[in-house]
Each structure stands twice: as C-alpha cells, then as structure tokens.
Amino acid sequence: MIYITRRERFNAAHRLFRPDYSDEKNMEVFGKCSNPNWHGHNYQLFVTVKGNLNDETGFLINLKTLSKVIREKVIAKVDHKNINLEVDFMKGKLASTENLAIAIWNELEDSVKNLNATLHCVKVTESENNYVEYFGDK
Amino acid sequence: MIYITRRERFNAAHRLFRPDYSDEKNMEVFGKCSNPNWHGHNYQLFVTVKGNLNDETGFLINLKTLSKVIREKVIAKVDHKNINLEVDFMKGKLASTENLAIAIWNELEDSVKNLNATLHCVKVTESENNYVEYFGDK
Amino acid sequence: MIYITRRERFNAAHRLFRPDYSDEKNMEVFGKCSNPNWHGHNYQLFVTVKGNLNDETGFLINLKTLSKVIREKVIAKVDHKNINLEVDFMKGKLASTENLAIAIWNELEDSVKNLNATLHCVKVTESENNYVEYFGDK
Amino acid sequence: MIYITRRERFNAAHRLFRPDYSDEKNMEVFGKCSNPNWHGHNYQLFVTVKGNLNDETGFLINLKTLSKVIREKVIAKVDHKNINLEVDFMKGKLASTENLAIAIWNELEDSVKNLNATLHCVKVTESENNYVEYFGDK
Amino acid sequence: MIYITRRERFNAAHRLFRPDYSDEKNMEVFGKCSNPNWHGHNYQLFVTVKGNLNDETGFLINLKTLSKVIREKVIAKVDHKNINLEVDFMKGKLASTENLAIAIWNELEDSVKNLNATLHCVKVTESENNYVEYFGDK
Amino acid sequence: MIYITRRERFNAAHRLFRPDYSDEKNMEVFGKCSNPNWHGHNYQLFVTVKGNLNDETGFLINLKTLSKVIREKVIAKVDHKNINLEVDFMKGKLASTENLAIAIWNELEDSVKNLNATLHCVKVTESENNYVEYFGDK
Numbered sequence: 001m002i003y004i005t006r007r008e009r010f011n012a013a014h015r016l017f018r019p020d021y022s023d024e025k026n027m028e029v030f031g032k033c034s035n036p037n038w039h040g041h042n043y044q045l046f047v048t049v050k051g052n053l054n055d056e057t058g059f060l061i062n063l064k065t066l067s068k069v070i071r072e073k074v075i076a077k078v079d080h081k082n083i084n085l086e087v088d089f090m091k092g093k094l095a096s097t098e099n100l101a102i103a104i105w106n107e108l109e110d111s112v113k114n115l116n117a118t119l120h121c122v123k124v125t126e127s128e129n130n131y132v133e134y135f136g137d138k
Numbered sequence: 139m140i141y142i143t144r145r146e147r148f149n150a151a152h153r154l155f156r157p158d159y160s161d162e163k164n165m166e167v168f169g170k171c172s173n174p175n176w177h178g179h180n181y182q183l184f185v186t187v188k189g190n191l192n193d194e195t196g197f198l199i200n201l202k203t204l205s206k207v208i209r210e211k212v213i214a215k216v217d218h219k220n221i222n223l224e225v226d227f228m229k230g231k232l233a234s235t236e237n238l239a240i241a242i243w244n245e246l247e248d249s250v251k252n253l254n255a256t257l258h259c260v261k262v263t264e265s266e267n268n269y270v271e272y273f274g275d276k
Numbered sequence: 277m278i279y280i281t282r283r284e285r286f287n288a289a290h291r292l293f294r295p296d297y298s299d300e301k302n303m304e305v306f307g308k309c310s311n312p313n314w315h316g317h318n319y320q321l322f323v324t325v326k327g328n329l330n331d332e333t334g335f336l337i338n339l340k341t342l343s344k345v346i347r348e349k350v351i352a353k354v355d356h357k358n359i360n361l362e363v364d365f366m367k368g369k370l371a372s373t374e375n376l377a378i379a380i381w382n383e384l385e386d387s388v389k390n391l392n393a394t395l396h397c398v399k400v401t402e403s404e405n406n407y408v409e410y411f412g413d414k
Numbered sequence: 415m416i417y418i419t420r421r422e423r424f425n426a427a428h429r430l431f432r433p434d435y436s437d438e439k440n441m442e443v444f445g446k447c448s449n450p451n452w453h454g455h456n457y458q459l460f461v462t463v464k465g466n467l468n469d470e471t472g473f474l475i476n477l478k479t480l481s482k483v484i485r486e487k488v489i490a491k492v493d494h495k496n497i498n499l500e501v502d503f504m505k506g507k508l509a510s511t512e513n514l515a516i517a518i519w520n521e522l523e524d525s526v527k528n529l530n531a532t533l534h535c536v537k538v539t540e541s542e543n544n545y546v547e548y549f550g551d552k
Numbered sequence: 553m554i555y556i557t558r559r560e561r562f563n564a565a566h567r568l569f570r571p572d573y574s575d576e577k578n579m580e581v582f583g584k585c586s587n588p589n590w591h592g593h594n595y596q597l598f599v600t601v602k603g604n605l606n607d608e609t610g611f612l613i614n615l616k617t618l619s620k621v622i623r624e625k626v627i628a629k630v631d632h633k634n635i636n637l638e639v640d641f642m643k644g645k646l647a648s649t650e651n652l653a654i655a656i657w658n659e660l661e662d663s664v665k666n667l668n669a670t671l672h673c674v675k676v677t678e679s680e681n682n683y684v685e686y687f688g689d690k
Numbered sequence: 691m692i693y694i695t696r697r698e699r700f701n702a703a704h705r706l707f708r709p710d711y712s713d714e715k716n717m718e719v720f721g722k723c724s725n726p727n728w729h730g731h732n733y734q735l736f737v738t739v740k741g742n743l744n745d746e747t748g749f750l751i752n753l754k755t756l757s758k759v760i761r762e763k764v765i766a767k768v769d770h771k772n773i774n775l776e777v778d779f780m781k782g783k784l785a786s787t788e789n790l791a792i793a794i795w796n797e798l799e800d801s802v803k804n805l806n807a808t809l810h811c812v813k814v815t816e817s818e819n820n821y822v823e824y825f826g827d828k
Contacts, residue, residue, distance in 0.1 A: 002512050003547040011265065013151040013176040016334070029333060031340060037220035038151040040178005042265055048547075053516075057443060058430070058508030063544055064445060082175035094334025098278050102329075127149065127180055130339055133279040133324075140788050141823040154610070167609060169616060186823075191792075195719060196706070196784025201820055202721060232610030236554050240605075268615055271555040271600075287817065289703040289728040292472070305471060307478060313772035314703040316730005318817055358727035370472025374416050378467075403701065403732055406477055409417040409462075425679065427565040427590040451634035452565040454592005456679055496589035541563065541594055568748070581747060583754060646748030650692050654743075682753055685693040685738075 003120060004060050005048040008070050010079035013040040014095040038082065043100075044125040045074065047108060051117040061117045069115070073107045097126045101134040109136070141258060142198050143186040146208050148217035151178040152233040176220065183212065183242065184261040187250050199255045207253070211245045235264045239272040247274070279396055280336050281324040284346050286355035289316040290371040314358065319376075320401040321350065323384060327393040337393045345391070349383045373402045377410040385412070417534060418474050419462040422484050424493035427454040428509040452496065459488065459518065460537040463526050475531045483529070487521045511540045515548040523550070555672060556612050557600040560622050562631035565592040566647040590634065597626065597656065598675040601664050613669045621667070625659045649678045653686040661688070693810060694750050695738040698760050700769035703730040704785040728772065733790075734815040735764065737798060741807040751807045759805070763797045787816045791824040799826070 015038050016030040026034040033039070047070055051060050078087050083095040089103045105122045112119040125131035153176050154168035164172040171177070185208055189198050215225050221233045227241045243260045250257040263269035291314050292306035302310040309315070323346055327336050354363050359371040365379045381398045388395040401407035429452050430444035440448040447453070461484055465474050492501050497509040503517045519536045526533040539545040567590050568582035578586040585591070599622055603612050629639050635647040641655045657674045664671040677683035705728050706720040716724040723729070737760055741750050767777050773785040779793045795812045802809040815821035 001549070001552070002515070003549075004512065005545050005547070007543040009265075011177050011179055013178040018332070029338075032218035035218050035220070037223050038176050038178065039149050039218040039220070040151040040176065041149055042180040053512055056432070058510035058513050060512055060546075062443075080170035080173050080177040082173070082177070085175050086173075096334035098280065098329055098336055099334045102278065127147075129283040129343075131281050132336075133281070135277070135279075138277070139825070139828070140792070141825075142788065143821050143823070145819040156608070167614075191788055194708070196786035196789045198788055198822075200719075234610035236556065236605055236612055237610050239554070267559045269557050270612075271557070273553070273555075276553070285817075287729050287731055289730040294470070305476075308770035311770050311772070313775050314728050314730065315701050315770040315772070316703040316728065317701055318732040356722040356725050356729040358725070358729070361727050372472035374418065374467055374474055375472045378416070403699075405421040407419050408474075409419070411415070411417075414415070423679075425591050425593055427592040446632040449632050449634070451637050452590050452592065453563050453632040453634070454565040454590065455563055456594040494584035494587050494591040496587070496591070499589050541561075570746070581752075648748035650694065650743055650750055651748045654692070681697040683695050684750075685695070687691070687693075690691070 001050055002053055002060050003048055003050045004063065004066075005046050005121075006063055006066050006070060008045045008047070008067065008075050010043050010045065010075050011040065012043060012078050012081050012083050013038040014083040015039070016094060016096060018094065038084075041126050043078075045070070045104065046121070046123040046125075047104075047119070048121040048123070049112050049115075049117040050120040054116075061115050065115060066112075069111045070108065073111055074104050097124050097130065097132045098134075100124055101132045105134050105136060139188055140191055140198050141186055141188045142201065142204075143184050143259075144201055144204050144208060146183045146185070146205065146213050148181050148183065148213050149178065150181060150216050150219050150221050151176040152221040153177070154232060154234060156232065176222075179264050181216075181238075182263040183208070184259070184263075185242075185246060185250075185257070186259040186261070187253075187255040188258040189255040192254075199253050203253060204250075207249045208246065211249055212242050235262050235268065235270045236272075238262055239270045243272050243274060277326055278329055278336050279324055279326045280339065280342075281322050281397075282339055282342050282346060284321045284323070284343065284351050286319050286321065286351050287316065288319060288354050288357050288359050289314040290359040291315070292370060292372060294370065314360075317402050319354075321346070321380065322397070322399040322401075323380075323388075323395070324397040324399070325388050325391075325393040326396040330392075337391050341391060342388075345387045346384065349387055350380050373400050373406065373408040374410075376400055377408045381410050381412060415464055416467055416474050417462055417464045418477065418480075419460050419535075420477055420480050420484060422459045422461070422481065422489050424457050424459065424489050425454065426457060426492050426495050426497050427452040428497040429453070430508060430510060432508065452498075455540050457492075457514075458539040459484070460535070460539075461518075461522060461526075461533070462535040462537070463529075463531040464534040465531040468530075475529050479529060480526075480531075483525045484522065487525055488518050511538050511544065511546045512548075514538055515546045519548050519550060553602055554605055554612050555600055555602045556615065556618075557598050557673075558615055558618050558622060560597045560599070560619065560627050562595050562597065562627050563592065564595060564630050564633050564635050565590040566635040567591070568646060568648060570646065590636075593678050595630075595652075596677040597622070598673070598677075599656075599660060599664075599671070600673040600675070601667075601669040602672040603669040606668075613667050617667060618664075621663045622660065625663055626656050649676050649682065649684045650686075652676055653684045657686050657688060691740055692743055692750050693738055693740045694753065694756075695736050695811075696753055696756050696760060698735045698737070698757065698765050700733050700735065700765050701730065702733060702768050702771050702773050703728040704773040705729070706784060706786060708784065728774075731816050733768075735760070735794065736811070736813040736815075737794075737802075737809070738811040738813070739802050739805075739807040740810040744806075751805050755805060756802075759801045760798065763801055764794050787814050787820065787822045788824075790814055791822045795824050795826060 016033040017026040154171040155164040239262045292309040293302040377400045430447040431440040568585040569578040653676045706723040707716040791814045
C-alpha cells in the first residue's frame with residue numbers, strides 16, 4: 001500500500017452564516033466570517049489516494065490523470081467563485097471548511113475508484129494557520 | 139540607513155470590473171476575476187520602512203508600534219471585507235492588486251513619518267505566484 | 277469524524293542537559309544544544325482535534341475558541357520564555373521537543389474535551405528540518 | 415509512543431521510461447517525464463520514526479544520529495546523481511517517486527531498528543504539488 | 553512606477569563543467585555539480601516588470617499575458633529538459649544559474665517591451681538556499 | 691553586474707534590554723523581548739553579493755566558498771549561542787535584529803571582497819513576520 005498526494009489551489013469568496021439566524025446571532029456565532037458582503041481565501045486542496053503499485057508503470061496512479069479529475073470535479077466549480085452562491089455541491093450547506101472538505105470527498109470518491117485507487121484523505125487549508133482533514137465516513 | 143519589514147495578513151473578497159463595461163467586455167479584459175459574485179484571497183502585506191538606528195533602543199522603529207499602525211490604518215479596514223464595496227480608501231478604484239498597493243502606501247506614508255521613519259515599500263502578494271511592489275511616487 | 281488543525285507559534289529559549297551529568301557528559305550526549313548560556317527557536321505548534329460536525333454551525337469546533345484555549349493554556353506560558361526555567365508544565369523535565377509535545381498534550385487534553393471535541397495530535401516543529409508528533413498515551 | 419521526523423534534501427536527475435517500450439509508448443504513458451535527456455528535481459525526504467522516550471535523554475532518538483544514518487544510507491547515494499544510472503538501490507526499477515520511497519524505506523528500516531526505534535513513514539516530495547508516503551509493507 | 557512579479561516553475565537537469573577541462577579539473581572547480589550523469593532541480597523563476605498603471609484596467613500589465621509570454625519564451629524550452637543539451641538559448645554556455653538568469657532576461661526583454669512594460673528583474677532560485685538576480689546590463 | 695544570494699540559518703537566544711534601564715523601563719520599551727531569562731529564534735541569514743561573471747566558470751562567486759566564509763565568520767559564532775553573552779561581534783551592543791544585521795555586514799565585507807565580489811545586502815529574518823535588511827553605510 002502506497003499513498004500519493006496531489007495539491008491543487010483555488011481562490012474563492014464565502015461567508016459563514018445561517019439564513020434562519022438574525023444578523024446579530026450570525027455575528028455572535030460566526031464573527032467577522034459572517035460579513036454579508038463576503039470575504040475570501042486562497043484555498044489549498046491536498047488529495048491523498050492510496051493503493052497498490054502498478055508494476056508496469058511504477059505508479060500508484062498517473063498524477064496527471066488525478067490532477068485532471070480534481071480540476072474537472074472540483075477546481076472548475078470553485079475557483080474564482082462564490083462558494084455560497086455558485087457551487088452546486090455546496091448548495092444548502094454552511095460554507096465552512098469542514099463542509100467543504102466533506103463535499104469535495106464526495107465529489108472525488110467514485111472518480112478515484114475508477115482510477116483503480118482509493119481516496120484516503122481530503123485536506124483543505126484555509127489559511128496558514130487552519131486546515132481541515134476528512135478521511136471518509138468511518 | 140537600515141530597512142525593516144513587517145508582514146501582516148488579511149482575507150478579503152474582490153472583483154475586477156468596470157461598471158461602464160458590458161459583462162462581455164469585463165469578461166474579455168478581466169477574465170474569471172470579473173465574476174459578479176466575487177472571489178477572494180489570503181493577501182499578505184509586507185511594509186518596509188527605512189531610516190537611521192535609534193542608538194538608545196537599537197531599533198529603527200518599534201515593530202509593535204509599526205504593526206499597530208498597519209493594523210489600524212489598513213488591516214482593520216480590509217480584513218474579512220469586500221474590497222470593492224467596503225474599503226473607504228479603495229472607493230471608486232478598480233480593485234486590482236496594483237491599486238491596492240498604492241492606496242495602502244497613501245494610508246501609511248504619514249503615519250510612518252510620525253514614527254521617525256520613511257516608508258520605503260508596500261508589497262502585496264495576492265497568491266504564491268503574484269505580487270506587486272510600490273515604492274512611492276518617484 | 278472530521279479533523280481540524282490550528283497552528284500557533286512561540287519563541288523560546290531552552291537548553292538540553294541533565295544536572296546530574298558533568299559538562300563533558302552533557303556536551304557528549306546533547307552537543308551544542310547543551311550550551312549553558314541557552315539557545316532558542318521559533319517553535320510552531322499544530323494542534324489537531326477530531327469529532328463530529330455540529331450540524332447547526334457546520335463546525336467541528338469554533339477555531340477562535342480553540343485558538344483562545346491554546347493561547348491561554350500553552351502560548352502564554354512559553355512565548356518569549358525560557359523553557360527550562362519558567363514553564364510550569366516543563367518543571368523537572370528535560371526540555372526536549374518530545375517532552376514539550378507530551379506536556380502540551382497534557383495541558384490541552386481536558387480543555388479540548390470541554391469543547392466537545394477530542395485531542396488527536398500535538399505537533400511541535402523546532403526547525404524546518406525537525407518535528408515531533410504525539411497522539412496521546414496509546 | 416512518540417513520532418519524530420527528520421527532513422533531508424537531495425537534488426537528482428531522473429527519467430520515467432521502460433526500455434521495453436518504444437519512444438512513442440514511453441511518451442504516451444510518462445509524458446514529458448520520459449525525456450531521454452533527463453530532467454531533475456529538488457527532492458525533500460521526510461523520515462518519521464516512532465518509539466518510546468528514553469527517559470534519561472528525553473529523546474526518542476538522537477536526531478543527529480538519525481540524520482547521519484539518512485545521509486550515509488540515502489543522501490550520499492542520490493544527491494547530485496542520476497537516479498536511473500547511478501543509484502544502487504534503484505537498479506532495475508522505474509525511477510518513480512513511489513519506487514524511490516519504497517527503496518528508501520528498505521535502505522533505512524534496519525538502521526532505524528539499530529537505533530532502538532521503528533521506521534514509521536518515508537515521505538518523498540518531488541515538487542510543491544506532489545508527494546508520496548510509504549508506511550511499510552502492511 | 554509600479555512593479556509586478558510573476559512566478560513560474562520548471563524542472564530540469566543540468567551539469568556544470570567545461571569541455572576543455574579534464575574530469576579532475578571539472579571536479580575541482582565545480583564539485584559534485586559536474587557529475588557527468590547530470591543532476592537536476594525544481595527551479596523557480598520570478599519575473600519582475602515595471603511601468604505605469606493603465607488607468608482603464610487598473611493594471612500595469614495583464615498577468616495572464618505576462619504568464620503566457622514567460623511560458624512560451626522560457627518555460628516551454630526548459631521544463632523537463634536538459635539545460636546543457638536541449639535549450640537553444642543556453643547553447644555554448646556554462647549551465648550556471650547566473651548564465652541562466654541572464655539568458656532568460658534576453659529571451660524576455662523585448663516581449664515585455666511589447667506589452668508596454670519594462671523588464672526589471674529576473675530571479676532564478678535553484679534551491680531553498682541559493683538564488684540569482686539579474687537587473688540587465690547596467 | 692549580477693547578484694547572488696546564499697541563505698544560512700542559526701538558532702540563538704537573546705534579550706533586548708539596556709543595563710542602565712530599570713526592569714520596569716526595559717519592560718516598557720522592549721516588552722516581553724526583555725525577559726531576563728532570555729528567549730530565542732530560528733534566524734535566517736540571506737547574504738547577497740554582486741559583481742561581474744567570471745567567464746571561465748560561469749559563476750559570480752563559488753557558492754560553496756561563500757557558504758564556507760559565512761559559516762566561519764558568522765554562523766560558527768552565533769549558532770546555538772546566546773547573542774548577548776557569547777558573540778564577540780555583538781559585545782556591548784543591544785541584541786536587536788538591526789544591530790545584528792549591521793554587525794554581520796562588518797564581519798563579511800572584507801572576506802567577500804577577497805572573493806572578488808562586493809557585499810550587497812545582509813538580510814536577517816527573526817520570524818515569519820519580521821526581517822531587517824542592511825546595504826552598508828550609504
């Protein structure tokens with residue numbers, strides 16, 4: 001079993017808030033992250049897949065293919081977008097880094113399986129001080 | 139003459155566009171950066187000041203004071219904000235990194251003078267691949 | 277189960293030595309790290325907690341609260357301090373990165389439980405080439 | 415149980431290809447990485463070992479000793495070398511990052527055991543966007 | 553006058569040597585960098601251009617255009633290549649970082665002029681410890 | 691004219707204070723940096739030299755030689771040391787980053803001249819947020 005990780009990046013706007021909360025309550029729970037005019041981040045996405053080496057290629061997986069899948073399934077939908085308003089796989093969800101990591105996992109899990117590998121970890125860094133990791137529903 | 143640099147960070151949303159352009163024209167000139175629903179960045183701000191050493195303190199300038207000035211004059215106004223809609227010193231300007239660097243220079247120049255130093259450079263990094271530097275009007 | 281990590285930083289002096297060793301023996305075992313006049317580091321502390329998402333907030337844990345806990349329980353005690361002489365939770369221990377990571381775990385474990393999460397990992401980086409991880413007593 | 419990681423670096427040339435493939439087939443499978451005139455990388459190697467603290471030293475392992483072992487067993491053989499042509503432990507293997515990580519594991523496993531610790535992970539980063547991790551044959 | 557910098561990256565093999573030196577002399581002058589079987593690096597290229605703001609766009613220069621020029625004129629020729637054997641603008645030159653920076657300047661100077669800006673600096677980093685800057689022939 | 695930069699690192703303890711100040715006054719002026727029990731940093735030192743290319747070697751200067759000079763003249767004296775107590779070139783000076791940069795310049799200037807190059811800049815980073823640059827007495 002070997003693990004390989006690909007980093008991709010995206011820039012997006014978002015806002016943490018609940019529509020059923022008052023502005024005051026949103027500010028109390030989410031602080032400045034609830035600014036109604038949005039703010040944004042340079043997100044980094046680290047996708048780790050695992051599996052057995054293909055003896056013919058010496059690869060677990062062709063990283064170009066993995067990168068292409070991540071860019072089609074995720075980056076194309078979130079890069080230079082508003083996560084709350086424009087990202088189909090985040091519809092109806094709070095735009096937290098936690099929910100983002102889980103939703104990205106769900107976007108990628110089957111595609112990675114089709115590449116004969118297993119998705120191991122989705123890591124999303126929101127800033128140099130914060131990151132979230134999701135290893136699937138277990 | 140010695141140079142000292144302080145880094146501060148802020149997260150903000152923005153959009154590149156001209157209200158007098160059509161949506162098509164904005165897309166043509168500014169690409170995905172013109173997304174009407176905004177996108178955002180983790181900006182890094184590097185402020186370099188220069189001057190002579192204070193022999194008593196061994197400092198050019200007290201970095202805590204410089205940091206406080208930058209946070210009051212700049213960070214408090216841009217962090218977790220929408221640069222196009224909410225930042226007084228960017229009103230009426232295109233929200234490009236170039237304009238941001240120049241506007242931050244103008245916000246800081248006099249305050250640095252009051253600390254007995256001279257503002258030398260404002261550097262704004264928008265991503266790991268892009269940054270702008272402004273050395274004043276010369 | 278989701279994992280979230282917060283980075284905090286501190287600058288401290290320390291020295292590796294045993295009072296029951298001679299100076300020669302300390303130098304032999306600990307090398308230049310045993311310098312009696314101390315040396316120091318910019319330490320980075322990564323605290324990873326795990327648990328279930330709070331569906332109402334979309335958070336595992338409020339990162340501002342986690343950051344506040346880390347700063348009160350750890351950073352306030354070690355930042356700009358001498359680890360050997362001034363840090364209560366390192367009293368009587370060798371000031372190695374290993375012992376520091378374990379002691380920080382012990383400082384944080386209960387407080388993280390009070391936030392309805394579980395401490396997963398304490399990682400301390402001493403330099404760009406060295407770091408220690410502790411996952412608790414298991 | 416505690417985990418400690420040492421980073422070492424090496425610069426090397428390599429090429430991904432199979433001698434039993436035609437040039438066209440190599441290009442199809444390995445892309446520009448199969449360039450017959452080689453290309454190269456600044457590799458980073460992170461070696462993580464685990465074990466119990468030595469109460470006398472406060473160490474899991476003396477990092478200087480671990481660094482010396484990594485440099486003798488691995489870095490001296492790959493730094494400023496051609497991985498395909500000059501590295502004994504890569505003879506007859508495709509020069510992929512995956513194979514490199516596994517071969518480095520095999521070079522280090524016994525030496526780490528002799529230091530009274532257990533090799534936990536060999537991580538090789540090929541670029542800022544790609545890395546491989548190997549945790550042994552399990 | 554404002555300055556903007558774009559970073560691009562390339563991976564390449566090279567070797568420092570003079571064909572008119574003996575192997576011993578090459579080893580004496582260039583050390584392990586003269587390995588006849590090549591070694592390689594992840595190079596980073598920082599291109600800084602300067603000029604006046606375009607008031608209509610808020611840009612000095614469109615960074616996408618600058619990136620495209622750098623990729624066509626430089627990256628396409630050096631990425632995953634052997635600098636000594638395959639790079640037209642390095643033919644007959646010692647493959648040092650200094651010569652590389654100067655040659656890249658010459659590749660880019662006119663193209664930047666055509667974008668209504670002035671090339672200010674070409675910076676090439678060979679490792680995390682070494683970089684070269686060239687500001688043109690002055 | 692070409693510029694080349696070498697990075698070296700050192701870990702040291704220090705304290706900002708004046709012996710002619712009371713403890714209260716030291717705390718007022720220097721804050722927690724005046725802790726009598728010291729604190730410390732992972733310093734990074736960037737030494738930039740300039741000059742003309744040696745056409746025979748393609749170098750401005752042999753970086754191994756430059757590194758050796760920096761390590762002998764500076765790193766050997768400050769690494770794992772107490773800057774206030776043990777560093778000859780800092781005797782009687784406030785241990786500020788500014789004074790450190792100037793003193794390192796004075797240590798290196800002649801040695802760089804002996805290598806047929808000119809010292810251009812000494813940059814000392816004390817943390818990821820602060821650095822000082824000195825370009826000599828001009």
